Amino acid sequence: MPLLTFRDIKIPENFLLQGWKIHVSAKPETAHLVAEVVLPVLAKACVPHKILDSETIIRKLQLDETQKGKFITIYPLNDDHAAYIARILELAIVRSKLTKNDFEAPPYDLPLGETGGIFTRYGAYSGHQITVVDLKGTPQLQDGQIIHIPDVRDSGFKPDFVTWALPFDKQTKMSPERTIKRKAARSDLITASSSEITPPQSPALKPKGHTRGETVKEKEKTAHLATILREIP
Numbered sequence: 001m002p003l004l005t006f007r008d009i010k011i012p013e014n015f016l017l018q019g020w021k022i023h024v025s026a027k028p029e030t031a032h033l034v035a036e037v038v039l040p041v042l043a044k045a046c047v048p049h050k051i052l053d054s055e056t057i058i059r060k061l062q063l064d065e066t067q068k069g070k071f072i073t074i075y076p077l078n079d080d081h082a083a084y085i086a087r088i089l090e091l092a093i094v095r096s097k098l099t100k101n102d103f104e105a106p107p108y109d110l111p112l113g114e115t116g117g118i119f120t121r122y123g124a125y126s127g128h129q130i131t132v133v134d135l136k137g138t139p140q141l142q143d144g145q146i147i148h149i150p151d152v153r154d155s156g157f158k159p160d161f162v163t164w165a166l167p168f169d170k171q172t173k174m175s176p177e178r179t180i181k182r183k184a185a186r187s188d189l190i191t192a193s194s195s196e197i198t199p200p201q202s203p204a205l206k207p208k209g210h211t212r213g214e215t216v217k218e219k220e221k222t223a224h225l226a227t228i229l230r231e232i233p
Contacts, residue, residue, distance in 0.1 A: 017125035020082040023106055025117050026071035028058045030102040037096040038072055041088055048075040066153040069104035075125050079167035086112050086168055093117055110157040112168055122158040124151040135164045
């Protein structure tokens, strides 16, 4: 069950439900440990996301190559937001006791950072179709009609029309000769050395009707979920 959904978030008008989805991976036996580190960060930042809420579901999805390792799926509202989320998650994991052995890599995602637990791919947030857009996010037309293409999840981390620089490049260590291939994504290394990471100026991410009480309730819900995951046989 999602802890936070798009219904709970004020999102920009005409927002396309697609972009750089971020996945936090986990193994069935380490899911509760990953949840304890990641969920409070997402709740505090009011980031739309969904989570697999049982070890049984995680084990079942391990059998599907397109879903393997996708424990938490995060839905950024734009490229700057995606880069910000990746950085705060990297910092949280680095400061935790989690190691690379606690994660399971999704085979078709692009690895982000040095933790071994954060990945991304450009795709649909809902359904299996994506709109062809330009760098500014403007839908492209053919014969007066908006172009839609299938969101193919087993052939790489981005569709062919995404030819611009990744939003994560500013946080990476990349040599000039290094290139990113569609089916052979290599790790982009996010620098998480700073103790303070400035969130993007827009969009303003606040739950609808957000109150201090709801923040406490969200933290209690996160702790409760982590307890449930830990107690699943």
